[in-house]
Amino acid sequence: MSADPGPLEVNGRPVERASIPDDERLLDTLRWRLGLKGTKEGCRSGDCGACTVLLAGETVLSCLALTRDLPALPVTTIEGIEEDPVAIAVREAFTAEAALQCGYCTPGFVVATVGLLKELGPDVGVDRLREELAGNLCRCTGYAAIDRAIRRLARGGP
Amino acid sequence: MPLTLERPDGVDAAIAALLSAPDAVPIAGGTDLLLDLEAGRVRSEHLVSLAGLPWARVERTGEGWSIGSTAPLRRVERSEGLAADHPGFVEAVRSVGSAALRHRATLGGNLGRASPASDLLPILLALDADVTLVGPAGPRRAKLDELLRGSRDLALGRGELIEGVALPPRAPSAYAWQRVRPANDISQVGVAIARPPGADRWAVALGGVLPRPCRVPAAEEALTAPTPSEEEVRRAARIASTAARFASDRRATAEYRRRLVDVLLRRALARASGGARP
Numbered sequence A: 001m002s003a004d005p006g007p008l009e010v011n012g013r014p015v016e017r018a019s020i021p022d023d024e025r026l027l028d029t030l031r032w033r034l035g036l037k038g039t040k041e042g043c044r045s046g047d048c049g050a051c052t053v054l055l056a057g058e059t060v061l062s063c064l065a066l067t068r069d070l071p072a073l074p075v076t077t078i079e080g081i082e083e084d085p086v087a088i089a090v091r092e093a094f095t096a097e098a099a100l101q102c103g104y105c106t107p108g109f110v111v112a113t114v115g116l117l118k119e120l121g122p123d124v125g126v127d128r129l130r131e132e133l134a135g136n137l138c139r140c141t142g143y144a145a146i147d148r149a150i151r152r153l154a155r156g157g158p
Numbered sequence B: 001m002p003l004t005l006e007r008p009d010g011v012d013a014a015i016a017a018l019l020s021a022p023d024a025v026p027i028a029g030g031t032d033l034l035l036d037l038e039a040g041r042v043r044s045e046h047l048v049s050l051a052g053l054p055w056a057r058v059e060r061t062g063e064g065w066s067i068g069s070t071a072p073l074r075r076v077e078r079s080e081g082l083a084a085d086h087p088g089f090v091e092a093v094r095s096v097g098s099a100a101l102r103h104r105a106t107l108g109g110n111l112g113r114a115s116p117a118s119d120l121l122p123i124l125l126a127l128d129a130d131v132t133l134v135g136p137a138g139p140r141r142a143k144l145d146e147l148l149r150g151s152r153d154l155a156l157g158r159g160e161l162i163e164g165v166a167l168p169p170r171a172p173s174a175y176a177w178q179r180v181r182p183a184n185d186i187s188q189v190g191v192a193i194a195r196p197p198g199a200d201r202w203a204v205a206l207g208g209v210l211p212r213p214c215r216v217p218a219a220e221e222a223l224t225a226p227t228p229s230e231e232e233v234r235r236a237a238r239i240a241s242t243a244a245r246f247a248s249d250r251r252a253t254a255e256y257r258r259r260l261v262d263v264l265l266r267r268a269l270a271r272a273s274g275g276a277r278p
């Protein structure tokens, strides 16, 4: 185990990393160490986006990041974006369109949509937002409703 | 896996850490390495993090563009002015995985893995990119084409790291690819073309071929015109699709890959040379 990389801030709370094993992935830290089960494990290999969280506001796949290798930047999971206005808009769009079936992919889609809307700005077109979300899979294939929710959120034309 | 992660805060410390254990390997974004470790394709108990190195920058220099090896690909694709100067390179970067993957994945990692299916190696070969390296013996500079020995085989010395890639100031270029799924899947075939100012022909490079992405000089000979004719494109595509060794695997048969070369080369040329799109 190497030198303590300093605390990681998860949803506003500092998480000491001194005792976390070097090979632990952020996904496992979140789910099993911190009990934040909203972040899902779909594939554990970068393919599905179910494990998407925000690192300093940017989408990252928590299944492919070592907890102790991350810079000391804030991590936000689905549990931590409640108060955010963009997140509220995304939640309302997903709810209005009933954009979920079993719900397993939903936290990943919501977090990814929030991150991308913030990164690319409110004028991101529908086509761009859809393209950028292509890394998120829905195993129930509920894409039509998810697509309608995305269309509500992306203004600024295609 | 009992695994240790070293987090050096400078280049010398990183090189020392790599030399300190025979199985030490660098980790950048980890998007290839963690899966390779899990599958046993790479065996190591000593990871050396590159997160603390000062190479995460993308900048215009006196001779062109310098892309740091540890810059996340997302930062590369969003660098001001890069898409205008190197449209094909940015197309290739944007094809890698997904936005979330590219927030962590790096150019150095893509080169370091040297996959035959890499989406970044073909365009870098077409641009005749230089790779800058730093090792125990100091810095050096080499052509990517010379470093790329074979599948997953980059000619790096022990303890040597990729510092970055140097591109010319600008070059009309394009990267056309085909896959089963647009995101988070690697290309069946990728065709990169580029024509730096002063060049007397289009450079053509292929990905998805064995043992590694390569230039196709015989096809390039048919593409001397800035906007090649239909006959010239057909000839170049025919040569390119027979010159390389295509893989047959779960993503595509060799025959299908050969046929893709024709359509992808046309698309790339149409985009980069202003010709009609097929």
Ligand SMILES: Cc1cc2nc3c(=O)[nH]c(=O)nc-3n(C[C@H](O)[C@H](O)[C@H](O)COP(=O)(O)OP(=O)(O)OC[C@H]3O[C@@H](n4cnc5c(N)ncnc54)[C@H](O)[C@@H]3O)c2cc1C
Pocket (backbone or CB within 6 Å): A045, A046, A047, B025, B026, B027, B028, B029, B030, B031, B032, B033, B034, B035, B050, B069, B070, B095, B096, B097, B098, B101, B104, B105, B106, B107, B108, B109, B110, B111, B112, B113, B117, B118, B119, B120, B160, B161, B162, B163, B184, B185, B186, B187
């Ligand atoms: C779901 C998914 C989708 C993907 N899609 C694509 C795709 O579409 N196209 C594509 O080309 N690739 C794709 N990849 C592969 C991978 O994401 C890329 O190759 C990425 O650029 C690797 O960068 P990294 O920083 O994560 O590398 P790492 O995993 O950190 O490293 C990869 C290798 O390079 C070595 N290395 C890293 N940095 C350096 C350095 N500076 N100097 C020397 N050696 C170094 C490491 O030791 C390791 O052997 C995909 C991967 C996944 C998981």
Ligand code: FES
Pocket (backbone or CB within 6 Å): A040, A041, A042, A043, A044, A045, A046, A047, A048, A049, A050, A051, A052, A061, A062, A063, A064
């Ligand atoms: S669990 Fe991370 S991408 Fe599927």
Ligand code: FES
Pocket (backbone or CB within 6 Å): A100, A101, A102, A103, A104, A105, A106, A137, A138, A139, A140, A141, A142
């Ligand atoms: S709603 Fe079931 S996986 Fe998407």
